[in-house]
Amino acid sequence: MDLKALRLIIPLTLFVAYKGVGCSSVQQKIYVQLNKTFPCVRLLNATHQIGCQSSVSGDTGVLHVLETETDLDWVLSSGPNPPYVVLMVAEHFNRSTMMKLKGSARVAGVAVVISKAGPAQGFSPHHSCPNQNSGVYSDSYGPELAGCNVTVWNPLGNSLSYEDFRFPIFSLHEGEEADVIRKCFLDHNRGVNGSDPAYPLCAMQLASHMYAVKDTATCMRRNDIQSRFSISPEFVCDALADYNVWSSLKPLNNSGKGHLDGESVVIAATRLDSRSFFWNEAPGGESAVGGFVTLLAAAQALRAVVEDHPPSQNILFTFFQGETFDYIGSSRMVYDMENGKFVIDLDNIHSLVEIGQVALHRNGQLWLHSDPVSRRNSSVRSEVEKLISNMKSTALNLSLSVAEPDVSQPLPPSSFQRFLRARPIPGVVLTDHMSAFSNRYYESLYDDAEYLNVSYPSGLSPEEQLEYVTDTAKTLAEVATLVARSLYKQAGGLDDHLSSINADPKIVTQMLYGFLVQSNNSWFRSLVSPDIVKNLGPQPPQYYVGVPTSGDPVKMPTWLVQYVLANFTGTLRNLTQTQCKNPEDLEGESKDLYSYFWVQGPVPPNSTQGEGYCVRAPVRLVKAHSPAFELHQYSSRDYSTWTESRWKQIQARIFLVASRDLEMLTLGVGVAVLLVSLVVTYFINSKADLLFSSSRETTSTAY
Numbered sequence: 001m002d003l004k005a006l007r008l009i010i011p012l013t014l015f016v017a018y019k020g021v022g023c024s025s026v027q028q029k030i031y032v033q034l035n036k037t038f039p040c041v042r043l044l045n046a047t048h049q050i051g052c053q054s055s056v057s058g059d060t061g062v063l064h065v066l067e068t069e070t071d072l073d074w075v076l077s078s079g080p081n082p083p084y085v086v087l088m089v090a091e092h093f094n095r096s097t098m099m100k101l102k103g104s105a106r107v108a109g110v111a112v113v114i115s116k117a118g119p120a121q122g123f124s125p126h127h128s129c130p131n132q133n134s135g136v137y138s139d140s141y142g143p144e145l146a147g148c149n150v151t152v153w154n155p156l157g158n159s160l161s162y163e164d165f166r167f168p169i170f171s172l173h174e175g176e177e178a179d180v181i182r183k184c185f186l187d188h189n190r191g192v193n194g195s196d197p198a199y200p201l202c203a204m205q206l207a208s209h210m211y212a213v214k215d216t217a218t219c220m221r222r223n224d225i226q227s228r229f230s231i232s233p234e235f236v237c238d239a240l241a242d243y244n245v246w247s248s249l250k251p252l253n254n255s256g257k258g259h260l261d262g263e264s265v266v267i268a269a270t271r272l273d274s275r276s277f278f279w280n281e282a283p284g285g286e287s288a289v290g291g292f293v294t295l296l297a298a299a300q301a302l303r304a305v306v307e308d309h310p311p312s313q314n315i316l317f318t319f320f321q322g323e324t325f326d327y328i329g330s331s332r333m334v335y336d337m338e339n340g341k342f343v344i345d346l347d348n349i350h351s352l353v354e355i356g357q358v359a360l361h362r363n364g365q366l367w368l369h370s371d372p373v374s375r376r377n378s379s380v381r382s383e384v385e386k387l388i389s390n391m392k393s394t395a396l397n398l399s400l401s402v403a404e405p406d407v408s409q410p411l412p413p414s415s416f417q418r419f420l421r422a423r424p425i426p427g428v429v430l431t432d433h434m435s436a437f438s439n440r441y442y443e444s445l446y447d448d449a450e451y452l453n454v455s456y457p458s459g460l461s462p463e464e465q466l467e468y469v470t471d472t473a474k475t476l477a478e479v480a481t482l483v484a485r486s487l488y489k490q491a492g493g494l495d496d497h498l499s500s501i502n503a504d505p506k507i508v509t510q511m512l513y514g515f516l517v518q519s520n521n522s523w524f525r526s527l528v529s530p531d532i533v534k535n536l537g538p539q540p541p542q543y544y545v546g547v548p549t550s551g552d553p554v555k556m557p558t559w560l561v562q563y564v565l566a567n568f569t570g571t572l573r574n575l576t577q578t579q580c581k582n583p584e585d586l587e588g589e590s591k592d593l594y595s596y597f598w599v600q601g602p603v604p605p606n607s608t609q610g611e612g613y614c615v616r617a618p619v620r621l622v623k624a625h626s627p628a629f630e631l632h633q634y635s636s637r638d639y640s641t642w643t644e645s646r647w648k649q650i651q652a653r654i655f656l657v658a659s660r661d662l663e664m665l666t667l668g669v670g671v672a673v674l675l676v677s678l679v680v681t682y683f684i685n686s687k688a689d690l691l692f693s694s695s696r697e698t699t700s701t702a703y
């Protein structure tokens with residue numbers, strides 16, 4: 001019996017010793033959490049899912065830095081330790097490389113290091129024909145113009161943002177964290193003298209597990225089941241949505257909806273949103289900010305004349321959200337106008353002027369696009385021609401020139417197309433491109449302040465930068481003057497007053513600073529309500545439309561545009577904070593006609609807080625939520641169906657892994673030890689009478 005026990009105990013100690021060896025490499029698993037990464041997430045529409053996804057607990061692979069063609073071979077075929085997580089600089093992040101990685105089972109994820117300036121040849125992960133299925137051109141409307149048949153608007157677009165990747169893709173900016181990862185790779189994953197690298201190896205784990213699958217109809221069905229049968233429903237996806245901002249020269253009664261008798265309105269429209277491949281990274285410089293800053297500056301410029309010499313018609317300024325995703329904002333406004341749920345209806349619209357991408361014009365050359373199909377109608381044609389000649393003559397007194405592209409060319413992607421889907425309305429889209437976009441970074445990370453030359457001489461403090469008038473601000477102010485004067489004329493204003501309508505380059509430069517460089521600046525702080533001030537950051541806002549959350553019911557760009565517009569079109573009221581909240585009973589005040597905003601006001605020197613005052617302005621937020629969701633038509637072809645998946649956890653980290661063999665051995669040893677200890681326990685138990693006869697008796701007597 002002694003011998004038997006010995007036979008068991010000797011291998012047991014050996015196993016434990018062996019496990020100790022395994023332990024030393026396991027201990028090296030030091031995790032480094034990466035804190036400044038941005039994931040690519042899954043979005044869904046009526047028919048597809050796009051974006052990225054990891055397994056529930058994250059995907060792990062040995063890190064490999066992609067620098068040359070050989071590295072790509074290493075990852076795809078020759079490397080001995082798959083799966084790999086590929087770290088690449090942004091120059092390699094193109095369609096051909098990504099599709100090769102997508103097709104390989106040896107890839108567990110990709111991390112892209114973003115540099116400050118974009119690739120010189122341009123980069124756009126968007127479609128080459130943006131929103132082609134949701135615009136006006138289709139089999140029933142100008143079929144010969146549909147699908148970018150005449151002009152490919154975004155020829156650099158490689159559609160990467162619309163691919164469905166089965167592995168996670170993260171981005172991080174060039175800097176400390178990228179260096180930490182590179183060092184881990186250099187220290188551990190390069191073989192000495194051409195030999196294979198030896199364990200332990202540097203590995204990366206990316207976690208971005210997405211709950212929604214397949215398409216919007218599927219995820220909405222799951223949401224529906226959850227909300228019906230679960231006490232604490234766990235939704236899997238949410239519709240992309242936010243708010244449009246609108247304002248008007250003369251206030252419109254917001255309680256009265258539908259047709260307004262005798263009202264004829266000129267609509268001045270632009271878009272508020274943008275996107276990139278990565279979630280909530282969307283600087284939107286040329287694609288959104290240039291246009292809406294121009295329209296805001298135009299609204300401000302009109303202030304000088306409208307009080308004393310109002311034009312005969314009203315002007316409605318509108319800023320659409322979610323346009324990037326099949327025109328969410330404009331399709332909703334048109335839907336509301338058709339259904340008597342907006343302050344005016346389609347019959348009230350006289351004409352429409354849309355500001356597209358305007359910040360990258362060459363030598364002041366701008367283009368007026370119109371729709372060749374509606375122009376076949378003689379009454380529409382004459383209105384469009386009048387509008388165009390108005391704008392051309394207005395430009396004569398400015399350092400700009402305005403021209404029309406070939407009249408057989410269709411409209412570029414624009415909100416105006418959604419109005420034309422409803423009926424032929426005379427209108428134009430003002431842009432800086434005759435045919436293909438001037439923008440070489442459309443809907444990408446590089447469409448930022450730097451690309452628009454919004455940069456400052458070195459050594460300026462943030463406050464000095466805020467006031468510094470850049471050349472970009474000067475030229476955009478010219479464009480804004482053109483827009484303001486054209487709108488005034490279009491709305492029936494007299495030529496005599498045109499010369500007093502001038503956009504202020506100083507205000508334009510402040511807006512460019514706040515919207516593209518840093519939203520936390522003294523000017524923005526003075527314009528917004530005190531509870532929004534704390535959400536202003538040292539970076540610019542991101543222009544991805546996203547989904548509304550309880551903590552973030554309205555997106556920052558929407559808030560900011562609302563408050564800037566309130567400052568530009570509103571007036572100060574001598575009201576207390578409580579009166580400002582509820583001015584209904586006060587003489588001369590009306591919530592039907594105005595919104596009332598309590599804003600922080602300028603902060604006097606030697607003080608931490610502004611006085612606070614009340615601004616009254618005809619500015620409103622209205623839902624930019626696709627009608628497809630109101631109508632429960634999740635497979636709609638007429639309205640945007642884009643949803644964003646919810647996710648479990650977004651996380652990226654690096655650590656060292658022991659070899660798989662070693663890990664298996666460690667596991668095997670663990671199992672063996674368990675089995676052995678079970679046997680030993682059984683053995684000891686069964687022979688307990690013999691082994692512990694005395695002690696057992698004492699314990700039993702203790703009872």
Ligand SMILES: *[C@@H]1O[C@H](CO)[C@@H](O)[C@H](O)[C@H]1NC(C)=O
Pocket residue numbers: 032033034035177180
């Ligand atoms: C990320 O944050 C955690 C906790 O704050 C910190 O321990 C870790 O070092 C950070 N990672 C990097 C790469 O700085």
Ligand SMILES: *[C@@H]1O[C@H](CO)[C@@H](O)[C@H](O)[C@H]1NC(C)=O
Pocket residue numbers: 045046047048050133162636637
């Ligand atoms: C959904 O998105 C995919 C990818 O961009 C596109 O091919 C498809 O046409 C879209 N479906 C609809 C109904 O728009």
Ligand SMILES: *[C@@H]1O[C@H](CO)[C@@H](O)[C@H](O)[C@H]1NC(C)=O
Pocket residue numbers: 091092093094095096097
């Ligand atoms: C894509 O990147 C690879 C390097 O990863 C490069 O060799 C290739 O030329 C690039 N392709 C294009 C179309 O730019």
Ligand SMILES: *[C@@H]1O[C@H](CO)[C@@H](O)[C@H](O)[C@H]1NC(C)=O
Pocket residue numbers: 143144145146149150
């Ligand atoms: C594109 O337009 C040309 C005429 O401009 C026409 O012949 C051709 O059929 C069109 N293609 C499509 C796919 O509609």
Ligand SMILES: *[C@@H]1O[C@H](CO)[C@@H](O)[C@H](O)[C@H]1NC(C)=O
Pocket residue numbers: 192193
């Ligand atoms: C690598 O090769 C060099 C010369 O080829 C040699 O001096 C060095 O010792 C080698 N290193 C290892 C770790 O084998």
Ligand SMILES: *[C@@H]1O[C@H](CO)[C@@H](O)[C@H](O)[C@H]1NC(C)=O
Pocket residue numbers: 253254255256590592593
């Ligand atoms: C606005 O319209 C509502 C409903 O039509 C009406 O009751 C209200 O008096 C109007 N307000 C003003 C200020 O005209």
Ligand SMILES: *[C@@H]1O[C@H](CO)[C@@H](O)[C@H](O)[C@H]1NC(C)=O
Pocket residue numbers: 359360361451452453472
């Ligand atoms: C930005 O500056 C560069 C170099 O000075 C110039 O070539 C480019 O046209 C400028 N872009 C804009 C939008 O002003």
Ligand SMILES: *[C@@H]1O[C@H](CO)[C@@H](O)[C@H](O)[C@H]1NC(C)=O
Pocket residue numbers: 377378379380424425
């Ligand atoms: C032109 O469009 C208007 C509506 O905008 C319509 O009333 C008119 O009948 C159309 N004319 C022709 C010739 O189609």
Ligand SMILES: *[C@@H]1O[C@H](CO)[C@@H](O)[C@H](O)[C@H]1NC(C)=O
Pocket residue numbers: 393394396397498499
């Ligand atoms: C240009 O400006 C001059 C002086 O301000 C004015 O008299 C003239 O009418 C303007 N011309 C146009 C086309 O606006």
Ligand SMILES: *[C@@H]1O[C@H](CO)[C@@H](O)[C@H](O)[C@H]1NC(C)=O
Pocket residue numbers: 523526527566567568570571572602615
């Ligand atoms: C607009 O902002 C400026 C600067 O903060 C301020 O002086 C002015 O009173 C504001 N006007 C309104 C109507 O809010």
Ligand SMILES: *[C@@H]1O[C@H](CO)[C@@H](O)[C@H](O)[C@H]1NC(C)=O
Pocket residue numbers: 574
């Ligand atoms: C503002 O209102 C208060 C009382 O409501 C009054 O005492 C004060 O003089 C007013 N200020 C101005 C500038 O009208």
Ligand SMILES: *[C@@H]1O[C@H](CO)[C@@H](O)[C@H](O)[C@H]1NC(C)=O
Pocket residue numbers: 605606
């Ligand atoms: C602000 O404070 C400084 C010193 O604390 C003082 O010299 C200055 O006069 C103050 N300015 C104002 C406007 O009170």
